[in-house]
């Protein structure tokens with residue numbers, strides 16, 4: 001079924017591209033662009049919260065992702081069959097994306113990954129500071145994603161993890177406005193951990209490091225529709241003021257599908273589509289990133305099929321059926337071929353060894369294999 005899904009994606013893309021350009025777009029193998037500069041930047045964005053083909057690459061879904069189809073895919077190498085064989089919970093799955101191993105801890109607990117993250121591999125092997133590696137994550141549950149508890153890595157080698165909702169809570173300490181819609185921690189668990197004094201101190205330090213004006217952030221929050229728009233704002237700000245070499249952004253708006261409202265789910269997909277395209281535009285207009293940044297874009301996993309007897313369609317990702325496990329990945333950048341599709345099955349855990357190769361570090365504990373088509 002995964003393979004069928006991949007073939008369908010290829011066909012959908014071909015139809016989206018139009019018959020006139022399909023051959024050139026999907027079967028040519030243009031020469032690689034100019035050689036990579038010595039220190040490429042890397043940005044990873046998870047197309048967040050689980051989206052199905054029916055609402056993205058299928059003919060009826062393409063209207064929700066116009067900018068991926070028109071602006072990004074023509075510039076990308078596109079993997080049509082990326083299988084996630086791990087636990088389909090957002091935090092544990094994203095931790096698995098970051099370690100290149102299927103993590104097995106309780107998704108709803110604040111637990112550090114067991115295996116080293118790409119952030120630690122990069123920082124240790126390339127002797128980079130914490131300010132060179134940033135993670136922007138959607139909810140309190142992701143607080144521990146930046147650093148594993150592996151004995152050879154871990155403590156002091158992780159990423160700088162910023163949770164925009166925590167920053168908003170801190171900035172709005174006088175409660176001058178109602179940001180409930182932006183502050184909702186996640187769409188699956190009602191448990192919200194309080195902002196401890198230690199965490200508040202660390203947030204103040206982080207805001208200082210990225211020269212973030214809390215007034216400007218609040219002003220932006222007032223006109224934001226969703227938490228992921230706050231994440232985009234922080235990402236663009238960090239790129240301007242700190243310009244880290246490795247930036248990881250986990251988007252999550254799409255997971256509002258758990259509410260059961262189909263229109264909120266598809267609106268979130270279109271918003272995510274826009275956020276990804278806007279981020280790539282920011283890359284091109286920022287001299288620290290333009291022409292020397294590789295972007296990897298992929299969902300953490302899918303959602304249940306309408307046909308799964310144990311599920312409830314788009315609403316959840318509980319059945320573990322083939323469709324909820326089979327996603328896609330697109331990669332673009334100065335050393336990555338444009339307009340190429342790859343149909344061979346790959347896995348979510350292949351991302352980390354690929355990033356490690358590009359970043360010049362060794363992901364020695366990852367169970368994945370590098371995606372050779374983009375190296």
Ligand SMILES: [Zn+2]
Nearest residue numbers: 049090188255
């Ligand atoms: Zn979910």
